[in-house]
Amino acid sequence: MQTIRKVVVIGAGNVATQLSFALEYAGLQIIQVYSRTSSSAEKLGNDLYTDFTTDIKKINSSADLYILALSDDANRQFANDLSLGDKLVVHTSGSLELEDLKGCSSNYGVFYPLQTFSKTRKIEFKDIPVCIEANSPDNLKALYELASKVSNNVREVTSDQRHQIHLAAVFACNFPNYMFTIAQKVMQPSGIDFEILKPLIRETAEKIQKVSPLEAQTGPARRKDTAIMERHIHLLNKFPEYKHLYQLISEEIGNQYE
Amino acid sequence: MQTIRKVVVIGAGNVATQLSFALEYAGLQIIQVYSRTSSSAEKLGNDLYTDFTTDIKKINSSADLYILALSDDANRQFANDLSLGDKLVVHTSGSLELEDLKGCSSNYGVFYPLQTFSKTRKIEFKDIPVCIEANSPDNLKALYELASKVSNNVREVTSDQRHQIHLAAVFACNFPNYMFTIAQKVMQPSGIDFEILKPLIRETAEKIQKVSPLEAQTGPARRKDTAIMERHIHLLNKFPEYKHLYQLISEEIGNQYE
Numbered sequence: 001m002q003t004i005r006k007v008v009v010i011g012a013g014n015v016a017t018q019l020s021f022a023l024e025y026a027g028l029q030i031i032q033v034y035s036r037t038s039s040s041a042e043k044l045g046n047d048l049y050t051d052f053t054t055d056i057k058k059i060n061s062s063a064d065l066y067i068l069a070l071s072d073d074a075n076r077q078f079a080n081d082l083s084l085g086d087k088l089v090v091h092t093s094g095s096l097e098l099e100d101l102k103g104c105s106s107n108y109g110v111f112y113p114l115q116t117f118s119k120t121r122k123i124e125f126k127d128i129p130v131c132i133e134a135n136s137p138d139n140l141k142a143l144y145e146l147a148s149k150v151s152n153n154v155r156e157v158t159s160d161q162r163h164q165i166h167l168a169a170v171f172a173c174n175f176p177n178y179m180f181t182i183a184q185k186v187m188q189p190s191g192i193d194f195e196i197l198k199p200l201i202r203e204t205a206e207k208i209q210k211v212s213p214l215e216a217q218t219g220p221a222r223r224k225d226t227a228i229m230e231r232h233i234h235l236l237n238k239f240p241e242y243k244h245l246y247q248l249i250s251e252e253i254g255n256q257y258e
Numbered sequence: 259m260q261t262i263r264k265v266v267v268i269g270a271g272n273v274a275t276q277l278s279f280a281l282e283y284a285g286l287q288i289i290q291v292y293s294r295t296s297s298s299a300e301k302l303g304n305d306l307y308t309d310f311t312t313d314i315k316k317i318n319s320s321a322d323l324y325i326l327a328l329s330d331d332a333n334r335q336f337a338n339d340l341s342l343g344d345k346l347v348v349h350t351s352g353s354l355e356l357e358d359l360k361g362c363s364s365n366y367g368v369f370y371p372l373q374t375f376s377k378t379r380k381i382e383f384k385d386i387p388v389c390i391e392a393n394s395p396d397n398l399k400a401l402y403e404l405a406s407k408v409s410n411n412v413r414e415v416t417s418d419q420r421h422q423i424h425l426a427a428v429f430a431c432n433f434p435n436y437m438f439t440i441a442q443k444v445m446q447p448s449g450i451d452f453e454i455l456k457p458l459i460r461e462t463a464e465k466i467q468k469v470s471p472l473e474a475q476t477g478p479a480r481r482k483d484t485a486i487m488e489r490h491i492h493l494l495n496k497f498p499e500y501k502h503l504y505q506l507i508s509e510e511i512g513n514q515y516e
Contacts, residue, residue: 014476072483072485072486073483073485095486095489114454114457114458115457115458115461116458116465116476117476118465118469118474121465121468121469123461127457129454129457153457155450155454157450160448161448161449161450163489163493164445164447164448164450165445165448165450165454165455166486166490167444167490167493167494168441168442168444168445168455169441169455169458169477170477170478170490171438171440171441171444171504172438172455172458172459173458173461173462173476174475174476174477174479174511175434175507176438176459176462176463177462177465177466177471177474177475177476178471178475178479178510178514179430179433179434179437180429180430180434180466180474181472182429183426183429183430183471184426184470184471184472186425186426186429187422189422190418190419190422190423191419192413192415192422192423194470196372196387196411196413196423197372197423197426197427198466198467199372199385199386199387200372200373200374200427200430200431201431201466201467202463202464202467203373203374203381203431204374204430204434204435204463205459205460205462205463206460206463207374207376207379207435208435208438208456208459209456209460211376211379212442212452213435213436213438213441213442214439214442216376216435217432217435217436217439218272218374218375218431219427219428220428220432221428221436222432223329225329225331225353227330227331227353228330228353231353231421232424232428235421235422236425241510242429245506245507245510246428246429248502248503248506249433249436252436252499256439
């Protein structure tokens, strides 16, 4: 098994940015950044004091690992266009197949950090679960060693498990965030700033760290307080697009505590 | 205006418990706790080293403030049964009317802490927004003074604003928590523990402290990645009750970024 030291990062979006910094911090060397968008390539390359390119033909061939951190479609396309011989290549996606990489190398795997990333917001990578998969025990070992340098929470998973985790992550992150968007909108007529909800949002997530979501549930739907729910539905007359959602979720919560 | 020093707390649930401790800590004196359930009355009374009762007729008449922290229905009932003359009385509800208290006293108001409470989980009350209302400027002033002792975030609101905030809180807290329940359930077939999602849940809430939910949104629905969404819907065959919700929310998220 080869220890990974030099890395080429394909992509300059949220995941690529945060992962690059975490790898650098862990002592790895990002020898090149690729992005289709030259300003993005330049920005991340400069931030990392490293080489960058927008030309797939100029991708540095001397790295130990190539990380595809583009969108799923772009990753798939890139894996088709790229030929890396026996160089280890991984993607960072929750949903792309492991086998989607077999066209570009004989050694491949998955390095899926389970987190919601933004370019600007620095996060503590050590706490992020990293799910790994590979096409051989040796590659898995190399990825395990690498992942352990940036995270205290490395898991070997199967593709099926990864897909299931990704689906759960949509419910754990993307959908709650959309609920926050609705909360902000329905507050608007009151003239009160969204700010007032932030401690509540924080505590909702903190509570879950200690208590199961089934126990943590509060609110009129759990208490089957129909008077309050009717008033809320009335208030949602101004927001017909959220009325159905309010009713549907309230009903499902109610059913859960029959 | 009279400064509030002695308090009777009606209720021994999550809100009553957390609020009692915050008031005690702020130097107020809880002179009595009432609960219909004798074990709850005794528990909270003992924890506060104070008197407790389960008999509405034995409620101490020498307090400066009576806090109704029961369920909405029980609060309403209690306000009818209780006669406090001109003693200041408040409820802690996001949805009950201010006027629901006028039967039990000539001085009344609302003291609504915007948070999700559990009995056991201690929380930092200082950060919790407290929304206050009262039936007179003097009572409002007394409540403002009191609220400022336990929170750095006191707001005078109207009843309409409070109802709107309460509706928003359902979307900001109760519904996201339900999404966590679904996340836990859809993970089960994978054999992987819910634990793995906790850093993601925490970061989803932390992100919102700095970034608007509209910007913070990530995931396949925002990217309109139909291939992933179709796979997720396929995975949800095992959970038909969540399939419709997945489709509905994904569609609404997609529409938002047209």
